[in-house]
Amino acid sequence: MNSYVCAICDHHTQNPGPNELGSCRGNTIRFRDQMFHLWKCPKCHSIHNVDPVDFADIYHDYPLNKRKLDIYARGTLKNLLKRLKNAGLSGKSASILDYGCGNGVFLQFLKENGYHNIVGYDPFVEEYKQLPNKLLFDCVVANDVIEHVPDPRATIKECASLVKPGGLLYLGTADSEPVNMNDLEPHIMRLHQPFHRIIITQESLRQLAKETGMELINAYRRSYMDTLMPFSNYRFLDEFNRELGHTLDSALDPKSASIVPRKPMLLFYGLFGYFFPSAYEPAVILRKPAI
Template sequence: MTNPTPERSCWCGYQTLFPYSDDYRVCKACGTLVSRAPVANTADQASHETGLYSHDYWHRRQREHHGLPDIEARARLDLPERCTYWLQHLLQAKLPPARVLELGCAHGGYLSLLGWAGFSSIGTEMSPQVVEFARKTFCVDVRLGTVEAQGFKTESFDVIVLNDVLEHLEEPLSTIQHCASLLKPDGLFVVQTPEYKEHLTYTDLSAAQDLFLRHMVNNNEEHLYLFSRRSVGELFRRLGFASVAFGNPVYSYDMFFTASRTPLRQNSPEAIWNSLSKRPEGRLIQALLDKAYESNDRWWAIQRFQKDRP
């Protein structure tokens, strides 16, 4: 007779969870959706040909399950969109030279942009094939396995990036606590993750055909914790990162924020240009940023127009 698989508890430690949907329960203490999927015994092991975060995940599963381009296409498509947008926000908070660690760096395109901008960057991934793909495609430094397994020195990074990673962590408090030890005293977390809006019920989401549902339906084996603004604030403040500033996300169903132990500063466009213009590659980065600003302004203008329509 096998032992029953234990239910996943909330990262915050609160034991009482309430039904939310077939795939999730909700922690009302902190405002997190908690997956009903069985607790994995191998979440910290690197994946190979099949399984989550494997070669298969980045090819067949992206196309057939998520309806997204595979890693080959994403390596091209993400550069002028997501990667440039992320870099734009990072430069507003931290200028090169600085040392950046990206957890779950996928194809490595963002690491490449960071390098061209003058940052020193390292990434991690869980599949040997994906690590090799990133190294060959963008000539970037990518390590295999979890961040805890890498042996990085304490206080050795200026920035740690988690883009579409936080929701996948089996033990987010433990992993973020470890990452916090790797940051210098004035270091930053820069995070993108799906945003659970606490005021919306599952019925509300379904009635509106909300795009957030794509993170929930048939996805709870990947998305283990779906955070609200309240819960990510609690997570990072619990670890000493009292300054949490939210920015506009790339997509409306996400949230994008920066967390710091000290008050956050905002670098001016002039300061960013002065930093980037010192390198030929930096001038290329500035050209990409200029186009990104133009596209972002147009997109948010459309959003405001649609919101104000009668």
């Protein structure tokens, strides 16, 4: 008999209810024909992928590590940088670590905007696989990271340990709360299997943030990808992925944009999708107490 243990609230059971279990297909070409088994904790509503995984294997050809710093990425990353500035990010000499940086798109964006003291870390990207030793940063960004790891609490603790006294920590993640385990198809982009290991709620994110002992500066419900810039909003991306069969590789192919003019609803959501959000991505910004 399987035992289900929540890594967030430690709830455990051997007899999950019928509304706690579900299966979801992958959303990349490699995994689109595989089904992945999910369990939603009835106590804290975190969603766990319960299948074992070889992280080095699934990330060796990760489609998102091929993304480009195009006009749409710039629009969403501008929103992310604005959040950091509003929280008190110091001048362009501030030291910034992008923890879980993928192929470094945010680092490229920061460099374009005059930030030069920047470092990336991603254990599955050769260029960034070494975490800097004995360095503390004015700002650590862990955006779309903690849902990819087997222990979000441990990752948040490590990120907090890399922040200078008085510095900032940004944590952004997917949101599990609205997901109906009996109807997972509408949430394929958010579930992002098999890469998302544990998806939590906004309340759980706040609780994990509180455990760091850092001060909460700002909290967000909306995704940083939700902007008023045409075609730079989560709803459009969701609908665009759906039209492409929720295959992320296709969505990242510039040639796929040719379907947009032929789909009136895609045009509509490209222009107005900000006002019709299909999912949320909670985030918090924390400040470490000064010595």
